[in-house]
Amino acid sequence: xxxxxxxxxxxxxxxxxxxxxxxxxxxxxxxxxxxxxxxxxxxxxxxxxxxxxxxxxxxxxxxxxxxxxxxxxxxxxxxxxxxxxxxxxxxxxxxxxxxxxxxxxxxxxxxxxxxxxxxxxx
Amino acid sequence: xxxxxxxxxxxxxxxxxxxxxxxxxxxxxxxxxxxxxxxxxxxxxxxxxxxxxxxxxxxxxxxxxxxxxxxxxxxxxxxxxxxxxxxxxxxxxxxxxxxxxxxxxxxxxxx
Numbered sequence: 001x002x003x004x005x006x007x008x009x010x011x012x013x014x015x016x017x018x019x020x021x022x023x024x025x026x027x028x029x030x031x032x033x034x035x036x037x038x039x040x041x042x043x044x045x046x047x048x049x050x051x052x053x054x055x056x057x058x059x060x061x062x063x064x065x066x067x068x069x070x071x072x073x074x075x076x077x078x079x080x081x082x083x084x085x086x087x088x089x090x091x092x093x094x095x096x097x098x099x100x101x102x103x104x105x106x107x108x109x110x111x112x113x114x115x116x117x118x119x120x121x122x
Numbered sequence: 123x124x125x126x127x128x129x130x131x132x133x134x135x136x137x138x139x140x141x142x143x144x145x146x147x148x149x150x151x152x153x154x155x156x157x158x159x160x161x162x163x164x165x166x167x168x169x170x171x172x173x174x175x176x177x178x179x180x181x182x183x184x185x186x187x188x189x190x191x192x193x194x195x196x197x198x199x200x201x202x203x204x205x206x207x208x209x210x211x212x213x214x215x216x217x218x219x220x221x222x223x224x225x226x227x228x229x230x231x232x233x
């Protein structure tokens with residue numbers, strides 16, 4: 001079965017960077033886009049971007065374009081999301097989510113990681 | 123402030139039918155598919171409804187989705203205690219808000 005397992009919680013100071021990992025298993029890693037979605041306390045989810053695990057190509061949301069980088073390591077079926085210049089309002093649970101459609105970003109998220117809590121506090 | 127508007131809360135007694143609304147605009151719900159996600163306490167979100175009204179494998183037929191114009195609805199019939207969760211709608215968005223937007227979520231309480 002499809003599984004996405006994320007790295008553990010992080011506490012960071014404002015201005016620092018965080019890198020969250022998401023290890024995929026149970027399916028062909030290169031076949032499905034992986035997205036990152038975050039949810040701040042009391043707010044709805046917010047899409048951050050996607051990565052094509054086959055090519056490494058990425059697309060980022062406008063709000064994060066200059067602060068986020070998504071990468072992948074195909075040898076261990078893992079994608080990473082790095083967010084720089086952290087602010088207190090970046091405090092949120094960060095999820096990776098698999099797109100349901102083969103080799104297309106359809107924004108139909110059929111499997112999700114367990115979430116990684118990132119706290120930004122001085 | 124989420125682009126799609128959902129009521130913050132909904133409730134119903136076991137066995138009842140509950141509907142959760144999701145309101146958007148012509149750039150999102152009005153011209154794109156709607157998806158619904160369920161997040162049980164302490165767990166990752168789960169895809170509940172795809173493409174307005176399709177249930178992924180394993181989702182009970184007590185859950186149904188519909189769309190009309192710039193609004194969508196999730197209906198849950200035969201309410202059970204295990205349905206108590208947060209529910210989110212999502213849709214592609216063709217404006218600068220896109221490419222995908224979410225609702226703020228509705229917390230469903232089973233009385």
